[in-house]
Amino acid sequence: xASSYRDAVNRLQQLQSITxxxxxxxxxxxxxxxxxxxxxxxxxxxxxxxxxxxxxxxxRLRVIHVAGTKGKGSTCALVxxxxxxxxxxxxxxxxxxxxxxxxxxxxxxxxMSRELFAHYFFEIWDRxxxxxxxxxxxxxFPSFIxxxxxxxxxxxxxxxxxxxxxxxxxxxxxxxxxxxxKPSVTAITHLGFDHCSILGDTIEEIAWEKSGITKPGVPxxxxxxxxxxxxxxxxxxxxxxxxxxxxxxxLDRYPxxxxxxxxxxxxxxxxxxxxxxRNWENPGQPLCSPFHLPQNYHYGITxxxxxxxxxxxxxxxxxxxxxxxxxxxxIGKCTEWFNSIKHDKRRTVLIANTTRDRKISHFLSIIRKxxxxxxxxxxxxxxxxxxxxxxxxxxxxxxxxxxxxxxxxCEMWQEAFPDTPATALPYVSDAVEYIERSGEQVDVLVTGSxxxxxxxxxxxxxxxxxxxxxxxxxQIATLGT
Numbered sequence: 001x002a003s004s005y006r007d008a009v010n011r012l013q014q015l016q017s018i019t020x021x022x023x024x025x026x027x028x029x030x031x032x033x034x035x036x037x038x039x040x041x042x043x044x045x046x047x048x049x050x051x052x053x054x055x056x057x058x059x060r061l062r063v064i065h066v067a068g069t070k071g072k073g074s075t076c077a078l079v080x081x082x083x084x085x086x087x088x089x090x091x092x093x094x095x096x097x098x099x100x101x102x103x104x105x106x107x108x109x110x111x112m113s114r115e116l117f118a119h120y121f122f123e124i125w126d127r128x129x130x131x132x133x134x135x136x137x138x139x140x141f142p143s144f145i146x147x148x149x150x151x152x153x154x155x156x157x158x159x160x161x162x163x164x165x166x167x168x169x170x171x172x173x174x175x176x177x178x179x180x181x182k183p184s185v186t187a188i189t190h191l192g193f194d195h196c197s198i199l200g201d202t203i204e205e206i207a208w209e210k211s212g213i214t215k216p217g218v219p220x221x222x223x224x225x226x227x228x229x230x231x232x233x234x235x236x237x238x239x240x241x242x243x244x245x246x247x248x249x250x251l252d253r254y255p256x257x258x259x260x261x262x263x264x265x266x267x268x269x270x271x272x273x274x275x276x277x278r279n280w281e282n283p284g285q286p287l288c289s290p291f292h293l294p295q296n297y298h299y300g301i302t303x304x305x306x307x308x309x310x311x312x313x314x315x316x317x318x319x320x321x322x323x324x325x326x327x328x329x330x331i332g333k334c335t336e337w338f339n340s341i342k343h344d345k346r347r348t349v350l351i352a353n354t355t356r357d358r359k360i361s362h363f364l365s366i367i368r369k370x371x372x373x374x375x376x377x378x379x380x381x382x383x384x385x386x387x388x389x390x391x392x393x394x395x396x397x398x399x400x401x402x403x404x405x406x407x408x409x410c411e412m413w414q415e416a417f418p419d420t421p422a423t424a425l426p427y428v429s430d431a432v433e434y435i436e437r438s439g440e441q442v443d444v445l446v447t448g449s450x451x452x453x454x455x456x457x458x459x460x461x462x463x464x465x466x467x468x469x470x471x472x473x474x475q476i477a478t479l480g481t
Contacts, residue, residue: 005114008121009101015144040146044176047142047150050131051124055181057157061091061164063180064276067172067210068189070330071223071269074306075189076167078273082300083163083280084109091161093152093177095145095169098308098324098454099465105152107159111465120155145169149176163280171199173212184280186213186243187272188222191230194327207233219244219286221275223268226329246288248275253290258301270301308453310337313460317441319346320460324450326354331363334447335370342443350376351431351446351456353406360409361416363448368417371445376413376422377431378406381451383458384429428455 048058064079066072073094080092090108097103102117112120125141133140142150149169156164163184168175172188188210191203199209207230214220214237224247225231238245251257251267258270274297279286311322321342325334342348350373354360367373380402382394394402403426410424425431435444446456457464 003118003122005102005118008118011121011125012101012144012147015141015147038174040174040176041178043138043142044146044149044179046138047128047146048153048179051127051150051154053150053154053157058153058180059182061153061156061161061180062280063164063166063183064185064187064280065166065168065177065180065183065213066187066189066276067168067175067213068187068223069192069194069206069210070327071189071272072167074266074309075187075269075273075276076165077306078270078301078304079276079280080106080109080165081304082273082277082297083165085300085303086277086281086294086296088162089160090163090165091152091156091159092165092167093149093156094167095148096450096454098450099458101148103465104148105155107155107161112155120151120158124151124154146176149179153179168210168213170195171209171212173209175213178213182215183213183218184283185276185286186215186218186220187276188213188220188234189269189272190223190329191225191227192327192329203227203230204233206230208237210234211237214238214241214243216241217243219246219279221246221248221272221279221288223248223272244286246275246286248272248288249290255290255292257293258298307464308450308457310334311453311457312341313457315460316436317439318436318444319343319442320444320446320456322446322453322456324453325447326363326449328362328366331366331447332370334445335367338371338445342445343441347374347440347442348372349374349435349442349444351428351435351444351452352376352378352409352448353381353402353452354409354448360448361412364413364416367445367447368420373420376410376420377434378410378413378422378424379426379428379431379452380406381449381455382427383455384427387458428452429459432456432459 066076068075076092076094080090084090092106093104095104102112102114105112105117128141131140141147153164166177166180168177172178191207191210193203193206199206211234220238220243222234222245235245248268248271251271254274274293275288277297278291308322308324313320313322321338323334323337325331348371350367350371352360352364354363380399382399382402407424410422413420413422423434425434435442446453
């Protein structure tokens, strides 16, 4: 049987598309089928059981589980980096990926190599293939997202990591990462409105979903919330589980905080990461107060890398500012970051796209208000006509649909803002060529979707994942998304 990385990606994509998974979740929400969504966790546990992974195996991973609307990925990245620089062997699983699926599983701060990913993928595939399913109602193989979640926990157990840092995929309560019955600590970052068709239209509904990662007796740490009506919901969940609940202190209360901070969002994420690390290292009586940061914590903070968020790439006379912001709040933070470092005398171009139920008109109006844009290029999240990796390939019907959306967005912009030129192009590579053709100095903001940013990285830095991941140039003053 073929067992290359490309073979693994092809098999994953055949299981079930991400789009269909999200659509199923939306249908379940609209039909009130909570029981169906609730089966996510039980089904994930069953597939882990088929691989011989027990509840006690998961508990030994000493999981740090993080939910939230914005900042959960960067908080996890900070936690992983701090604990790795403190001498621990780390595992980290996150979603979505930017360039290649293997990014979703990291060991000791590094994306899994293609060879190691393929090794574990087919080891799991073969075990599922051999498992007798005559008496089971479950398919032989889990869906795309569940397969990757199960694989992450399997890899972490087999690699004997000291800590598994786990970013929730969607929501929390019914997310398949929530299969761990007793993590070491849990956390909720900033809450806001995203994936409303699945999680609910009110902040209280969203808070109920996110706070579902609370576990009996396990300390929960949260960031001060902008939407204060979410707090009683989180408190109720903590009381029900008799879980100690703490709101992290402001970073300026720490006696020796790191410098180079320019964002309240970054400060909140960092304070949360610090409290998670201290309490993970010192289990027992949970604490939540400012403390003197040891030197290894500082090393972990300053070396933390989280690509695609406040990320700068320079190519000749063009500077690309990449940020996967896709909610009104994060778009505001993105424009704040961009304005703080862009060159006033350089031409400014926006490459934009959004996905699914996010309203691009609202997102564009925020950018138009905050940033002086000279031209807009709309393009789908498609890197190039013939991508070098199977990860970047899209079914033809999906590609056509995304191109139609880009054209529609362009027409909407031209009608609303006729004084600012706009163009629709089918590929990110076309957008880059179009912008760089003149050779003039230009600052390019790429935002609206993490998938768009991933496609841009595939074009701008095609060998990025094969380079030393601790040495690439990146702006890390803020990690707001």
